[in-house]
Amino acid sequence: MKEYENKAVYCQVLCVLKNYLYKVNPITSRLNSFKLPYILLSVILTLNVSNSFGFINDLGSNGYSLIPAPQESVLTGRDIVVDESWGIYTSVDSNSIVLKRLRHGAKELHNLKFTGVGAGKIILKLTNDAVAKDLNPKQGKQAYRINIEHNVIRISSSAEMGLFYGVQSLLQLLRPVANGGFNLPEGVIADWPDLELRVVHWDTKHHQDRIGVLKRYLDWAAFFKVNAVAFEIEDKYEYPSHPIIGAPGAFTKEQMHELTAYAMERYIQLIPSVQAPSHMAYVLKHEQFAHLRADDSNYHICMCNEDAMQLIFDMYQDMIDATPGVNYFFVSTDEVYYAGICELCGDEYNEENRSKIWVKFVNRVHKWMAKRGREMIAWVEYPLFPEHIELLPAGLIDGIMTQGRSTTWIENENKAGIKQLAYSSIQGGEYLFPNYFPTIYRNKQTEGRLAKASNTVPGVKAKGANPIGAFAAAWDDAGLHNETFWLGWATVIQYAWSTNKPSLEQNTIDFMNAYYGYESPYLAGIYKSLQKGARFYENLWDKRISTERKPGYGSSYGKGIGTEKSDPYMEMPDLPSASDLSRGSVFLGKYAKKITAASVLKPEIDELINKLFYAISHVSRNRYNLEVFLSIAYLEKYTINTVLRLGKIDNYLAKASEGNLSNKEKIQQLVEAFELGGQILSDEQNMWSSFQEVWGKSRFEKGQSVGGRDFVHILDDVKDHFADRRVGLDYMLAPFERMEMKEWQNQLRQVIISYAEKNNEEVKGMEVKRLED
Known part of the structure; x- marks a missing residue:
């Protein structure tokens, strides 16, 4: 009942505001008369106001797109006009990424250069009362408020990170109009993330992107309020302690420092992800490491061999040194099918001992990471027994919390103090293009990866999980181009940021408007046709x-x-x-x-x-x-x-x-x-x-030869x-x-x-x- 009463109050106050605004002189007296109505608008945001009405949220119904959708917004239904005569006013340091992003983003995205010669003002302000919500410190510093009125835009936050996100939202909302200016919706937006950590996955096992491209990816990730990248680098780093592991042309330490600093400036943690003890063919294929293979397989390293463990720790240390200032490390315990199969492990090779050896490995690595100031993320999965979860260290982050987890599993993680990331995969093994939309795949009807991703966070919460973040996986197994992943990445982040999610259809169009521009033609059909052609390609082949x-x-x-x-x-x-x-x-x-x-x-x-x-x-x-x-x-x-x-x-x-x-x-x-x-x-x-x-x-050319190395x-x-x-x-x-x-x-x-x-x-x-x- 309270929700309906609050909405009624909202509607009554909004009607009063609209009547008031329409009576004042729109050119001279309107700005001076706007303070009282704006106080009322701010009060409205303390009510339980939904940002969604019917099939489309209020921004969408006014012709605007913002992804992720904001938590709360109150609009008057009127637009204001912004042009290059507007100025930027703030006490924030002139070298801050907040100012650089506002200026450079306006120029890059809209060919708009603010000169400050007119009456319009964009005011950036640090204040502790920007968003009056009960948020934890990590959420709070990401929260922001945007007040948009005639000739004044105020972006406020308690931290520069929140100002940065407010600027990103402003840049998304700017909608071009025929006379060369830009419209914005008049009103107030108050926004914060539901989940503090929002991770996208760069998997480079079968390709290597150019450094300039990765910087562009970081810019666009920040645009969608991503604050972490799990960089699964495999052999695309030089590994100074064991250079033979690095592929020809692998990134150098200096390049990784440059990329890490670029990410950190944009409030993105560039988290190294190292595959071990399984998925290690990129290491164990080399003859000098052949003696470390478990049961002579290049897939899995012997977990009971101290030389093997030292090699893994050397690789971890190399990646820590490559990513200074990062708080996390992804210990990629992915698909450890054969834990304990090495003859040095001694114990009988069976399901229970596989689980125990996996636990021993995780505990040892977690302790090692803690000494180096890194929070450890891992795939907490097979071969772990549910009853062995209690043996894991508190503070470990499970990167693969899915709706498929049993309630017993989740309860055991909660009791053990294990944190969780809600996991969505936007690409698995599909050829050419992901299955974003419903289709028949491998003789089964699928709902599409977008629909599944949109339900992951509420789905795991309903089963008792309490995720601190979300993980958007994009696997390189089938060699898809990273450009095919942006819709999926943005969708996972959308539903990790805002509980009051828009419809999946609106999410898709909001992405298109943000990524390609408001004036873009209808592009969702292009994605669907690409998917259809890709499935024809994949389904065509016989197998021998x-x-x-x-x-x-x-x-x-x-x-x-x-x-x-x-x-x-x-x-x-x-x-x-x-x-x-x-x-x-x-x-x-x-x-x-x-x-x-x-x-x-x-x-x-x-x-x-x-x-x-x-x-x-x-x-x-x-x-x-x-x-x-x-x-x-x-x-x-x-x-x-x-x-x-x-x-x-x-x-x-x-x-x-x-x-x-x-x-x-x-x-x-x-x-x-x-x-x-x-x-x-x-x-x-x-x-x-x-x-x-x-x-x-x-x-770079796949499998390239560089400097005489093949x-x-x-x-x-x-x-x-x-x-x-x-x-x-x-x-x-x-x-x-x-x-x-x-x-x-x-x-x-x-x-x-x-x-x-x-x-x-x-x-x-x-x-x-x-x-x-």
């Missing part, structure tokens, strides 16, 4: 027992289980006999459904490409993001066209084998098939050249990541390569020549290959 790699060591089910690996590929149409052109005809029968699906999808992907070209020319920022999307769309188009052309090729070959055609007509059918095969190969070469050029703008590419004994099957970027072409189209085309050429010679016919329309070629 791998001839490219040996069987694995094991799987999550145990040693020796699930060891067989597969190679995605597609069969080529059967070649005809050179003597009489007889052939099998299984291709069309086998792939009829996929050919039909390709023909249905082709117009949508063709239109997707047109929409992307249009969008690139109309968005006001982040055009490169859409350029990456365009490269993916062209790969999807190539895939669709290849399937359709192979269907035509099979038709040509089938006609050639029919007895009612003359030899000359049969040869012409064969030549048509040959030329179409050549077109497939030619289109692949052209598409791939442009594809590599686009991705190379933001990334990348050591040895496959993981357990994991078989799609992106790891090739040294370079061509893992996306690997399924096509396995079709051996060039060899198939050469064989068809010989069939054509032999059949023509046998029947004394001339071959027309096919380039004759010279002997020396």
Whole structure:
């Protein structure tokens, strides 16, 4: 009842305010008469006022986007106009990131340079009473208030971090108008985070971004109020204590210092994430560490070998030294399937002892980290037994609290004093593009990663968890470009920041407006079409027992289980006999459904490409993001066209084998098939050249050689990541390569020549290959 009574009071006071404002002179007396109504507006914010009305929140209904959505806002329904004549007034140090972001962000995002020659004022103020809420200190310093009125914008907070977030919100809200100025909604916004720590995941196991690109990522992460990045760096750091671990061209200590300082200035903790004791093929592939492998597997290090533990601590120390000033360290205890399998462990290898050895490892590392001033985050998961949770150290942060956790597990963590991060994965193993939206994936209907992420925090809270933050995982297993992750990252942060969440649909549009600009065309459809094309690509392939790699060591089910690996590929149409052109005809029968699906999808992907070209020319920022999307769309188009052309090729070959055609007509059918095969190969070469050029703008060459050092590419004994099957970027072409189209085309050429010679016919329309070629 209280909520409805408060809303009634809100509506009554707002009506009084609106009537008052509309009566005053809008040009001269309005500013002087605004103090009393604004006091009333501030009082309203002490009531239990929701920021959501119906299907869209109040900012959205007034034509504005802000992501994450603010906790509270009261708007008058009127706009104010901001232009370059406005000035910035504050006692904050002139070198503060708050001022730098306001000035540079206005210029970068809006081509707006505040000159201070007019009456408009942007006032930044540090004050302890900016937001009157019961917040813990870490939340409190992130809270801010924005008061927007005619000729005055006041941003206030108890700390510069809150001012920084207030500036980010102001920059998002500025909406361009026709006369060259910008509108803002008149009213008050009071905002703070529900969860104090909001982490996005940079996984670099199969690629290395350029330093300038990572700085841009930090800028945009801060724009969405991210305050931590889990940097899963694997072999992309030089590791001064063991340089052989670092891949050629790995980041240096100086570069990491530069990146860490850049992040810290923007109130982002650049948290090193080091995989150990499992997922260690990037280390154990090197022969000098072979003696540290558990049971001779490069996936897992012996947890009972002191030399192995010292190696892990050396790597930890290297990353601590690389990230000065950071408060956390992510000890990535990910998928420790084989804890204790090393013969040095002594105890019987069974489920209970696996759990105990895992606990021993975590406790030892936690103590080591505490001595070095780092809070430890870990994946608190298998092989841990629920009853062994009480053995873990208080203050440990569980980075993978999901709705799948049992209430017993959560209760045990709470009793043990273990902190929690609500975990959402915005990318797992999907090829080319994430499953953001509902789809059928691997023969199962899925709700989409966005919907799942939007429910993670309330879902784990409902089961008794008390998360201090959220973790937005974006795994590099399938080698997706990081530009595909921004919608997912922003969505996880949206629902970690604000309890009064907007609808998922509004969240998506708010992201588009913030990331691409208010004047952007409708882009959600582009994302959905990209996803659809990516699922066609992924679902297209047959799988055969791998001839490219040996069987694995094991799987999550145990040693020796699930060891067989597969190679995605597609069969080529059967070649005809050179003597009489007889052939099998299984291709069309086998792939009829996929050919039909390709023909249905082709117009949508063709239109997707047109929409992307249009969008690139109309968005006001982040055009490169859409350029990456365009490269993916062209790969999807190539895939669709290849399937359709192979269907035509099979038709040509089938006609050639029919007895009612003359030899000359049969040869012409064969030549048509040959030329179409050549077109497939030619289109692949052209598409791939442009594809590599686009991705190379933001990334170093995958598996690069630098300074006389070559990348050591040895496959993981357990994991078989799609992106790891090739040294370079061509893992996306690997399924096509396995079709051996060039060899198939050469064989068809010989069939054509032999059949023509046998029947004394001339071959027309096919380039004759010279002997020396």
